[in-house]
Amino acid sequence: MPSTNPNIPWDSIDTVLLDMDGTLLDLYFDWHFWMTFLPQAYANKNQLSLEEANRIIHQKIQEIEGTLNWYCLDYWTQTFELPVVALKREIKHMIQTHPEVITFLQRLKMLNKRLIMVTNAHRDSLTLKLEMTDIGDYFDQMISAHDFGIPKENGEIWQKIQEVAPFDPQRTLLIDDNLRALKTAQEFGIAHLLAATHVSAKMDKINPEHFEAFESYLEIMPQQPQKT
CATH class of the missing domain: 3.40.50.1000 (HAD superfamily/HAD-like)
Structure with a gap:
């Protein structure tokens, strides 16, 4: 190294x-948003357990890692049917x-x-x-x-x-x-x-x-x- x-x-x-x-x-702001905050919002919206929401979100993220959509908030807003930009603003203090x-x-x-x-x-x-x-x-x-x-x-x-x-x-x-x-x-x-x-x-x-x-x-x- x-x-x-x-x-x-x-x-x-x-x-x-x-x-x-x-x-x-x-990078902790982004990590926390995608690994914790968004899964909780997705679970609440779809009446899922947090475990199931995590599984779904992490799978979808891994499927397109390294592509431009992986970084695209419009893509994730459509995919999860959640206002991703507005959700990010909720924890912008981080x-x-x-x-x-x-x-x-x-x-x-x-x-x-x-x-x-x-x-x-x-x-x-x-x-x-x-x-x-x-x-x-x-x-x-x-x-x-x-x-x-x-x-x-x-x-x-x-x-x-x-x-x-x-x-x-x-x-x-x-x-x-x-x-x-x-x-x-x-x-x-x-x-x-x-x-x-x-x-x-x-x-x-x-x-x-x-x-x-x-x-x-x-x-x-x-x-x-x-x-x-």
Whole structure:
């Protein structure tokens, strides 16, 4: 397993592509919603036991994992016949950034890095999370995979992103907790790749496999520029 505390060549990086859920934001909000809150709502609506509701929901989620529909709130609203966006808003107080994320984004802007969010999240989910955090203040562009109809697990997306937000792959860093996204980005030619392993203090760390990785933003925090 690669060691943490990676040495990032910030002078060789112009563009930073950043994932949102699990990377910038604590993933526990999403985990709790899909594993606990939604099954309870589904059980109540359909007069099922919580155990049966869990079984049905988890089976449907597993069936389409890695596809764009897996991230699509419209799809799940239709599938479960529940107002998924409204239900998410009921527990929006649980949405939070990882420690030091805002400082990290501030440092990148001080270094004149171009920041682009690249998320598989549905636009409604993105809107909610931008309402509840300050991360949106630091991005030059925010791209949802739903804009293109394919997830980051599909390597074609990087060419599509490059067409709407031109970047030099050799001078670009992608930070993501999705290993399949990191692999497709690597195949596309993005030179600098970093796995965010600490998706939540309440959840297990991910195994970064062969990718360089970090657990805390303090490990990859750029130095504050010297005043001239």
